Amino acid sequence: MIEINSRCVHDAPEKRTTKPHQLPIYATSSFEFDSIQQGMAVFSGQEEGHIYGRFGNPTIDSVAEKITSLETHGLHIPAKGILVSSGMGAISTLVLSVLKSGDKILTQGNIYGGTSALFKGFIAKFGIETINGDLKNPEQLEAMLKKDASIRMIYFETPANPTLACLDIQMITGLARQYNCYAAIDNTFCTPYLQQPFQFGVDFIVHSTTKYLNGHGNSISGIIIGKDVELMQTKVYPGMKLNGTNSNAWDAWLINNGIKTLALRMERHSENALQIAQFLDKHTNVERVNYTGLPSHPDHHLANRQMRRHGGMLSFEMTGGLEAGKTFMNKLQFCTLAPTLGDVDTLILHPASMSHISVPKDIREAYGITDGLVRISVGIEDVRDIIRDLEQALN
């Protein structure tokens, strides 16, 4: 028998013989070994096991495996996923793990603003330069790759903020392979339920799981998935461990819970968004609607080829510019003004007065972010409530 004060310190011995029905939250920073032999086997990689929370734990790894299985569903390809601290953590860990000083990233101007800032303001300090090109244009893309062998990664999003412009994943990955560079895609807007970029040959997929994968706006995390398992194990995994960009059990558990309804949610987000896009398209105070589900969207056919449905993101252009945009936002009663996306409730953003307030007008307009542009992350509520609110705020 040990003393009472030691009893306080030590956990009761594990006697459980049944498996928990739900994924447990492993709130532990390290794992213990039965013997020195076992410790040596796990440390040396001969035996599978957990060592220290920064390297992964059963909750975190289970969620990484689940998202990886969704991204590879039906494709019969191997892949490895690593759950990390945030979407930004996923992008920075990937880039710093697989690129080196002197390498270049080729991307375009309409990716998530945080990613542009990361590439230009932070990754650049490590000697990895980012250049912009028109990734829609295969001739220009090929000319850039041919001219500059130091381009080692093409990084892109499709559909992209805020105009929902799409890129041809197969065309980009084909050229990337031909010119010996990686193709990396941010699949946050679609989730693997709507779009599986591995099907079109990409090397890496990143997500901000903070958005649709979690779906309830209550966790921050990200994931990196690569189909070269050895590269993931020898470069990206050590990059995550050494940078300390690991996720944590609580956020992982919340994502796991969210994913259980991913298919249902994405169907409903898509259904609601289509009805809202059709409503806005007919409204006299709306100049233009950007939704790939509308046949009038320039990338409607490309999106049909790459996506199962058209998702929950749309934007529209109000007549009346900045003032009209601000008045509209203040009149909303049901929808919420918030700078995130992918939650179960409808979230609205006016980029010119919110996310892009500090970006000079000419620069934001070059990427379609005009004064009257409003972005909606359509929720899964009853669509009649969303439309009623939009209607009263528009009129």
Ligand SMILES: Cc1ncc(COP(=O)(O)O)c(C=O)c1O
């Ligand atoms: C498309 C996209 N990628 C990445 C990120 C960054 O994700 P996080 O906020 O989880 O770091 C965001 C955030 O809004 C995003 O919209």
